[in-house]
Amino acid sequence: MKVLGIIAEYNPFHNGHEYAIQKLKKKTGSDYVVIVMSGDYTQRGCPAIFDKMLRTKMALSCGADLVLELPVYYSTGSAEYFAGGAVSILNGLGCVDFLGFGSESDDIEGMSKVAKILANEPAELSDKIKEYVKAGESYAAARSKALSEITGLDGDSFSMPNDILGTEYIKALFLQNSSITPVSIKREGAGYHDSVAEGTLSSAESIRAFLEGKDYYLSSDEVADSPVLSQNVPGEVYSIIEDCLKNSNKSIMTIDDFSKLLHYKLIMHKNEGYTAFADVSSDLSDKIVANLRSYRKISDFTMLLKSKDIAYTRISRALLHILLDIKAENLAEYAGDKTSFTSYARILGLNKNASPLLKKIQECFRIPVISRLADSVKILDDMQLRLLNETVRASNVYDLILGKTDINEYSKSVITLQ
Structure with a gap:
């Protein structure tokens, strides 16, 4: 039996995602596909447009055999934490053979070369980045330029979204000493950031x-x-x-739906500042305080805070972390030294024909596998339970804003499709 792992948000699931599952499954000769999917919040610092159970159903309808939830501390983290947390789940199952993803370059060798450098964090790299930032480059541009000089590779490959994420996946595999083999396919259709839907492979x-x-x-x-x-x-x-x-009276979620709740949190923490929350630097905290009187809604406030040295997505994540009470010290505990992440595998959905896969996981797993939340107290250690409880709380907030009458994560059943 061969098992393919894919890390995704499916926000929402589209033709390109179905193409990727089919192409990667064929390329690797895999029998089953395991998806580690962001829950109700995504890596760009926003709520998912549809809730996680609906997106799980989409994935299962289009080739996924098993869908697992990526905990909120990782799903809303930087690319490094997003990748590291997801890889730790796939690695912990003990039976995943391949990690598949789409990339602009489809250059596994090049991404692996960069990943090894990033995993080792040489002083040469940090010195060059500091040099270029001091000269006026943004951090992303400085990092790309420094990596290009060190590796001799084209710097464009370090600035393309899927290549960046693919490199982080490979880096996480190195750091976690995983035997999983990375496999890429070339991204087809619209670019990652294309904002106008055209044709049949829109972003x-x-x-x-x-x-x-x-x-x-x-x-x-x-x-x-x-x-x-x-x-x-x-x-x-x-x-x-x-x-x-x-x-549904309300089905689509946007970040601005959370505007009043965030405003409340910003007011409550104004006096002590916001540096206790993940991704919030002292400079950003001061900027939030200085501009709080101009707050109207989250999207406008994020644009107001944006600057050359702080990207829009970084600010979005920081504000979401304040909203959801995601603390920097907790992230440091959960992620450890980036070679070991606090992990568990919560099943959101599965196909009925995946019973051989589940049997294989039961034979090989190295982390707890949860199909019923009620069992979590019995099978998780203290750190795992804390991470799960924080993820549950974040989903309860999502359901509250969505307008659900039953705000109870424990009442959600695993999605099962034939």
Whole structure:
């Protein structure tokens, strides 16, 4: 039996994701596909546009055999923590053979070369980055330039989103001494940051932009019936989204839905500042305090705080960490020295034909596997239970803002599809 692991957000699931599952499964000759998926919050510092159970159903409908939840401290972390946390789950199952992902370059050798350098953190690299930042470069540009000089590789490959994430996956495999083999396929269709949906392989960002736009110029029915949606997601996913849009009072979540809650948190912590929260530097904390009187909604406030040395996504993550009470000291505990992450495998969904996979996991697992949250107290250690409880609390906040009447993560059953 060969098992393929994929790390994803599926925010939302689209044609490109289905293509990646099929292509990677064929390339690796895998029998089963395990997805480690962000829960209700994503790496760009925003809530997922649809909740995790709905997105789990999408994945299972289009080739996934098992979907596991990435805990909130990792799903909302930088690329390093996002990758490290997810790899620790796949590694902990003990039976995953491949880690597959899409990349702009499809250059595993080049990404591996960079990953080894990043894993070892040579003084030469940090010195060069400091030199270029001091000369006026942004941190991302300085890092790209320094890596290009050290490796002799084209610097463009260090600034492309999927290549950056792929490199972090490989780095995490090195640091965690994993036997899992990284495998990439070339990203097809629209670019990661393309914001306009066109053709049949549009980016998740462009599909989100279209769906979020319904609040301004289209009704839910018009969005569901639009070819922009039907052409860019698999038929099974289209049916799930159509049903959700047409039969729910509120289904699409955006960061601005959380604006009042964040404003409350910012007011409550203003006097002591915000440096206790993950990703919040003292400079950013001071900037938040100085601009708090201008706060109206999260998206506008993030733009107000944005500067050359602090990227929009970094600010988004920082504000989300304040909102969800994600503390820097807790992240340091959960992530350890980046060679060991606090992990467990919470099952969100599975296909009924995956019983041989589950049997294999039961034979090989090195971390607790949770199918019923009620069992977590019995099988998790103190640190794992803390991480799970913080992830549960964050999902309860999501459900509260979504308007669910039953705010109870323990009442959610594993999604099972044939």
